[in-house]
Amino acid sequence: MTEVAAPLVRPRGLKVAKAPFSDTVLVCGKCARKFKGAGKPVAKELKALLKDRRWGKVRVVETKCFDLCPKRRQVLASHRTLADHRLVVVEPGFSPEEALHALLGPPRDPGAGADPALSLPG
Secondary structure, eight states, X not given: OOOOOOOOOOOTTOOOOOOSSSEEEEEEHHHHHHOOOSSSOHHHHHHHHHTTOTTOSEXXXXXXXXXXXXXXXXXXXXXXXXXXTOOEEEOTTOOHHHHHHHHHOXXXXXXXXXXXXXXXXX
């Protein structure tokens, strides 16, 4: 016997919209206030690198605390790391390119100046 799927009924007052970005990087705001990295704040460094769109259109969002609180380090996350129940922790002098690789995987367009050492085999 074949089951007939019920039509999708949206709850009243709920609408769904297409996101104007392909991915998000979450940056701990509490860590950001304590992080004494060299140069710009972590979120600004990541945004600057993401302007070339090698990872697609990615939104960097400052969040509340992730409850990891490492001293003199910054906690980051993305959908990929959270799906694996992991957080990415960067320390002063970190490489923004390596951080984005850990958060989002390899860039979509490896010919756009990506470091081949950061590409995954396969």
